[in-house]
Amino acid sequence: MNKLSTLTTEMRNEKSVAIDSMSTIDILKTINEEDMTVAQSVQQVLSEIEKTVEVIYEQLKQGGRLFYVGAGTSGRIGIMDAVECPPTYSTSPEVVQAVMAGGTKAIEKAVEGAEDSEELGANDLKERNLTELDVVIGIAASGRTPYVVGALQYANKIGASTVSLTSNTNSIISKHADIKIEVVTGPEVLTGSTRMKAATAHKMILNMITTTSMIKIGKVYENLMVDLKVSNLKLKERAKSIVSTITGSTYDIAEQTLECTNYEVKPAIVMIKTGITLEEAKYYIKEADGFVRQAIELATEGGN
Missing domain, CATH: 3.40.50.10490 (Glucose-6-phosphate isomerase like protein; domain 1)
Structure with missing residues (x-):
């Protein structure tokens, strides 16, 4: 040695x-x-x-x-x-x-x-x-x-x-x-x-x-942590900020949508961006192997 x-x-x-x-x-x-x-x-x-x-x-x-x-x-x-x-x-x-x-x-x-x-x-x-x-x-x-x-x-x-x-x-x-x-x-x-x-x-x-x-493996959209686990007040506020920033929606809309998704950021983004339901958003996210950008594209194509 x-x-x-x-x-x-x-x-x-x-x-x-x-x-x-x-x-x-x-x-x-x-x-x-x-x-x-x-x-x-x-x-x-x-x-x-x-x-x-x-x-x-x-x-x-x-x-x-x-x-x-x-x-x-x-x-x-x-x-x-x-x-x-x-x-x-x-x-x-x-x-x-x-x-x-x-x-x-x-x-x-x-x-x-x-x-x-x-x-x-x-x-x-x-x-x-x-x-x-x-x-x-x-x-x-x-x-x-x-x-x-x-x-x-x-x-x-x-x-x-x-x-x-x-x-x-x-x-x-x-x-x-x-x-x-x-x-x-x-x-x-x-x-x-x-x-x-x-x-x-x-x-x-x-x-x-x-x-x-x-x-x-799809845990990030742009440079934002879209797969973070919301376990405290700070992360809850961060989730609202991420959704609002990516979608251009108001803080209130981001909060309301996150309440629907149990504070899962990915489906909230896809829902606001495409106007689809939570169930549909989760389907397209799964089809896109977890990538938000591709999920939005798939949802948009599916609605046309």
């Missing part, structure tokens, strides 16, 4: 060697300047992210699921992205899942030894009933976490699609992945503190992966 000290993420950053003697503002400037390089690092791996999204899109269409697997900060980043999908896109919690070394109790406090077990990584995926339709993204800034290695090995054995996400080139986890996303963010301001630049890059990439995948 590669020595930890030889990894890019473990090297010392020459720009911050004297950080312990800097003023507050100079510490902040140093961190900020290093953070500015993260987006550029992500830009270098867009083609690998594209390949990942295309695989996820194809598998989701067939009923597959997306799994993030990680330990520590990497596991927590996966959880952050996964838990936002149901309220944002009305997906089932089963569609995007995060699997973390040590389980949910490790979110707040590290579980000793959990990340060092390949067997545990494999077993945690077994418990999720992984299939060949699923996609597994193993996340590890170092690229060498045994828990993630074990999960990817098991996923390959099952025939699932596999992706590695790391901040070191030629990483160990990448040897077990179909697609390798190695976003090199360089030495951290605090040596080895990969919750900083590496984690920021990984969070950006996961945002890109789920957002783009959900757009491609």
